[in-house]
Amino acid sequence: MQIKVATWNINSVRLRIDQVIQFLTEQQPDVLGLQEIKCVEEQFPYQPFRDIGYEFIEVKGQKGYHGAATVSKLPMERLPTSFCPLDHARHVSTRVIAGDQDFEFHNFYVPAGGDIADPVVNDKFAHKLEFLENMRCYFEERFATGDAQQILVGDFNIAPHEHDVWGHKQLLKVVSHTPMEVEILNTLLKTHDFTDTSRLFAGDEEKLYSWWSYRAKDIMKSNRGRRLDHIWVSPALKPAVEAMGKAGHEIHVPCRTWHAKPSDHVPMTQVLDLTAK
Incomplete structure (x- = not known):
């Protein structure tokens, strides 16, 4: 069974x-994580997603800025989690049901961190x-309970490599x-072998x-980019990624110049073969 997950900081979903x-x-x-949706739950445009088959939607919104939403073709249930010390709308955690x-x-x-x-x-x-x-502590607890089928996606606001x-x-x-940031992110990555x-x-x-950056006049010519967006998997799902090879992962660069007013981020996708062990 193959599934495809995606992430995109959309910088205003509406x-x-x-x-x-x-x-x-x-x-x-099958599943898309959106960040920086910039709206509260009641303002989220649910119907366009449902019209094309994304019936399952979980939103954590905030007026004017921040916000995250996960939309899915597969059934999912919300998980009670809390990462943000200032209680900003910065994450949505769900359990996704993919067949059996x-x-x-x-x-x-993740917060940008200022200048x-x-x-x-x-x-x-x-x-x-x-x-x-808080992320490190949470996953330390999750792995301690043996619940290791994890996919982490999003705008981590760190380019580690x-x-x-x-x-x-x-x-x-x-x-x-x-x-400092790179070391902390790599510690999270390596401690749990993501x-x-x-x-x-x-x-x-x-x-x-x-x-x-929006400041660049000719974005693709200067190509002064950063990889701030990530898809990580836990050890139990690494074979599912390896089975798809390099072709299973894509950073959709053309989306940066798709429209007159694009997001400053592009989407990223990863295909997993859940039958691979």
Whole structure:
């Protein structure tokens, strides 16, 4: 049984609903995690998703900014979780039922962290670090109970690899690629042996980006991107990713210039063969 999961920081789901529907229609993922939806639950555009077969929808909204939503063709149930120390709408966790199997789908919008990489003088950066620590503690508990069928997706706001940014040396002091953030994210990754699916088959020298600033005049020509978006799987699901090979993973770069007003992020997809062990 193959399933396809996706993640996309859409930067306002109501403003870009046509782009999301186009993407879902073309790519047909079974589950999509959206971040930065910028609306409360009552304002979320449920009907367009249901019209194309995404009947199961879980939303954590906030007026004006933040927010996450997971839409699915497969049945899912909400999991009670709390990661954000400021109680922002930054995650949706669900259990997805895929035939006779199920897995947890954790959809994250990690805080950006402001401009100064110092938690003492920058409250936003301190908030980011605390959010990541809460993630670490949560998954430590989940793995302690033996519940290891996990998929983590979202805008983590950290580009951990040297070639996840356009200029490694230039960005070492820029929030999202600082050694402190990278170390914390890699600790979360390695402690529970998660697999970063973008890097599983990509060579060390391969540049991978999922975000480009709105400030760039010619985005693809300058190509000053960062890979802030991620899909991770727990050890129990690594064979499901490996079975699909490099073709099972895609960062949908063309979506960055699809429309006149795109998100600054592009969607990412991963196919898993749940029969692989």
